[in-house]
Structure formats: C-alpha cells, structure tokens
Amino acid sequence: MSPLATMIILSSLATGTIITMSSHHWMMAWIGLEMNTLAILPIISKQHHPRATEAATKYFLTQATASALILFSSSMNAWKTGTWDITQMTDPPANALLTSALAMKLGLAPVHFWLPEVLQGSTMKTALIISTWQKLAPMALIYLTMNNLSTFILLTMGTLSALLGGWTGLNQTQTRKIMAFSSIAHLGWMVTIATTLTNIMTMALIMYLLMTTSMFSALVLSKSKTIQDTTTSWTMSPTLTIMTMLTLLSLGGLPPLSGFLPKWLILQELITQNLIPMATAIALSTLLSLFFYLRLTYTTTLTTSPNTTQTKHKWRLKPTTPSLLFSTSIPLTMMALPLAPLLMN
Structure with a gap:
C-alpha cells in the first residue's frame, strides 16, 4: 500500500472515531462509525490472502449490521420522542435494540463470534488496531447513553x-x-x-x-x-x-x-x-x-x-520493528497501581 493511501486510511480511521466521540446527533455518530468501518476494511484485507479477505468480509457484515441497528433504534426513538439527541434515548424498545447493537460492535457475548475470526485473519498490527482503537467509538456511545441503556x-x-x-x-x-x-x-x-x-x-x-x-x-x-x-x-x-x-x-x-x-x-x-x-x-x-x-x-x-x-x-538479530509503542506502554502496564488512591477519591 502506498504511503499516501495509508495516510488517508489511517486519518479516516482516526477522524471517524473522533466524530462519533464528539457528536450529539445520532446521524453524526452513525457517520463516524461508518467511516471507521470503511477505513479499517482495506487495512484488514491488504494481505492478498483468502483468510484476510474472509476476515474483512466478516468484519464488514457484522459492523454494517450493528450500524444499521443503531440507525434503526435512533430512528425509532426520534419517531417516538421527536429528538435525535444521543443523551435523550428514552424509548425502552429502542434502548434494548441500541444495547444489543453496541454489544455487537464491541464483540460482547453472545454476539462475539466475529472477533476471534477477524483477529486470526488479520496481521498482528491490524489485530492491535481492532482490539484497541476500534473499541473507543462504541465505548464512547455507551458512556453517553448509559443512563438510558x-x-x-x-x-x-x-x-x-x-x-x-x-x-x-x-x-x-x-x-x-x-x-x-x-x-x-x-x-x-x-x-x-x-x-x-x-x-x-x-x-x-x-x-x-x-x-x-x-x-x-x-x-x-x-x-x-x-x-x-x-x-x-x-x-x-x-x-x-x-x-x-x-x-x-x-x-x-x-x-x-x-x-x-x-x-x-x-x-x-x-x-x-x-x-x-x-x-x-x-x-x-x-x-x-x-x-x-x-x-x-x-x-x-x-x-x-x-x-x-x-x-x-x-x-x-535485532528486531526491525520500531519499539517506541512498546517502551511507552510497558511502564504503565506494570507500575500504575500507586495511582489507585487518586482514582478512588
């Protein structure tokens, strides 16, 4: 993949998550999720291998279904209440549907079957992105709608x-x-x-x-x-x-x-x-x-x-991969326990 294409895809990935995390309108949140999904697909399938294509297809179908359910639940809520505000999800059936859709986005059981297969069909670095960055947007929506879910x-x-x-x-x-x-x-x-x-x-x-x-x-x-x-x-x-x-x-x-x-x-x-x-x-x-x-x-x-x-x-041989990410995340992975009193207060 050319550097220009990689830059466009990664910036779209980041932008989609930021749009979802900063939106108050359901349509904008949905657009951010769709940008996120469409940006990660070429990253998953760039390995010209049947397993990578299969993983990309599974990821696309699952995320498209979850996005459609999110749009459907927000439309139901807007139809009943007259508002598209994310924090005003007050219709119980729409809330139940939204909860299931966000669980599918995250890969929670019992709608978790896609996650191990997609990670196995991707490269290690792509699996890292799916396991970390791709969780941010759905978790932000859970955070925003928690009072109504x-x-x-x-x-x-x-x-x-x-x-x-x-x-x-x-x-x-x-x-x-x-x-x-x-x-x-x-x-x-x-x-x-x-x-x-x-x-x-x-x-x-x-x-x-x-x-x-x-x-x-x-x-x-x-x-x-x-x-x-x-x-x-x-x-x-x-x-x-x-x-x-x-x-x-x-x-x-x-x-x-x-x-x-x-x-x-x-x-x-x-x-x-x-x-x-x-x-x-x-x-x-x-x-x-x-x-x-x-x-x-x-x-x-x-x-x-x-x-x-x-x-x-x-x-x-020395590892050829830059280890900056590893060296910055490892101290906090091991030594953040003394921060507990700050967090508990």
Whole structure:
C-alpha cells in the first residue's frame, strides 16, 4: 500500500472515531462509525490472502449490521420522542435494540463470534488496531447513553462475556485468538461496571488499552503467532521475554501490577451495590483467563536457556520493528497501581 493511501486510511480511521466521540446527533455518530468501518476494511484485507479477505468480509457484515441497528433504534426513538439527541434515548424498545447493537460492535457475548475470526485473519498490527482503537467509538456511545441503556441486558452480556472469554480461550494455540478472548473478557468487566460507575469503566478501558497495546507490541517484536513461537522468543531478547511475562501477569490481574487495579475497583463497587453473585461469577472467570495467561507466561519465560525446545531457534538479530509503542506502554502496564488512591477519591 502506498504511503499516501495509508495516510488517508489511517486519518479516516482516526477522524471517524473522533466524530462519533464528539457528536450529539445520532446521524453524526452513525457517520463516524461508518467511516471507521470503511477505513479499517482495506487495512484488514491488504494481505492478498483468502483468510484476510474472509476476515474483512466478516468484519464488514457484522459492523454494517450493528450500524444499521443503531440507525434503526435512533430512528425509532426520534419517531417516538421527536429528538435525535444521543443523551435523550428514552424509548425502552429502542434502548434494548441500541444495547444489543453496541454489544455487537464491541464483540460482547453472545454476539462475539466475529472477533476471534477477524483477529486470526488479520496481521498482528491490524489485530492491535481492532482490539484497541476500534473499541473507543462504541465505548464512547455507551458512556453517553448509559443512563438510558437496558441495565439487565448489559449486566447479562457483561457476565456472559467474562465467563465465555475465559472459558473459550482455554483451548486456543494462536496468540491472536487468545488476545481476542482476552479482549472479550475485559470488555465484559467494563460493561458490567458501566451500569453503576462510568468513571471506573473509563479507567478500566484505559488500563485495557495499555495492557493490550504492550502485549501486541511484544508479540510483534518477537514475531510470535502461536504459543509454540513464544518458546524461542528468548533468543531475540531476554529483556523482552521478562517484559512479556509481566504484561501477561498484569492482564491476568495479579496484585502488584496495574491490571489488578480495575478488577479490584470493579469488584468492590459490585459488592457495594449488592451484586454479590455477579461479582463472584466474574471473579471466578478471571481464574480461567489467568490459566491461559500463565500458560503463555510459562512457554515464554520458563522455557529459556538451557532448556531445550523442539522448534528451530530464531536468528539472534535485532528486531526491525520500531519499539517506541512498546517502551511507552510497558511502564504503565506494570507500575500504575500507586495511582489507585487518586482514582478512588
């Protein structure tokens, strides 16, 4: 792809998200979402490969359906109330439809089936964009319409996503699919708390973006597409191996690292709201997610020299990919827990 085409596509991608996040009219929000979808399609399908074409087609059909449902729900609301304001969604059927549409946009269970397939058919960098930047616009719409969305649907989908994200990630061997199910589980946590405190949801989203960015950057640098590939990442950089381990443990939500912060605050708030069965269910689902994070940690870190592996070793060459993104996101992924008192106040 030429630099000019890449610049136009990436700027359209950024502009679409910004339009959606800053709009008050449903039509403008829909236009931003459509720009976003159309800009990412050539990025997904630029690899001239059947899997990339299939991933782009699946992504397009899912996002087009979700956008149509958003437009339909906002039209229903405008027909009943006479306003197109995003914050004035007061019609209950329109709200239920909007909740389902935003869940499809994000990839929440039970409408999550497209996300692992699309990520598996894309390159690592494209998978990073889909897992991070593409979540911003739908999450902004959830933030804006939270007072009117269907609480029951959101809580059900959030709990289902947390459980399914952990459960279905157990038997995966592809790192992109593991990150897809990790994304589903994390979004489940965010949506669960969105019904009560949107500021904790925002903090959880920021932490998720940082952790996912650093994890994908580590996978790009070590060229690890499967779990087996991670066993030879120490031949490239031992430091990268340790950073990958700490990022994975942070994604699992272990206490000294930053990933513990959103989980801690979300569980605390759910217990305060007397949603104890739900808090128990999503806390137990974290153990499932932690299992496949620890499996990746084991293959990445604990199979280092002098242990022998069954795969060919990678050449001891410096990574050619610029690591600025990784080096900027990794400190916050590991050391943001001291910020907890500021966030709790």
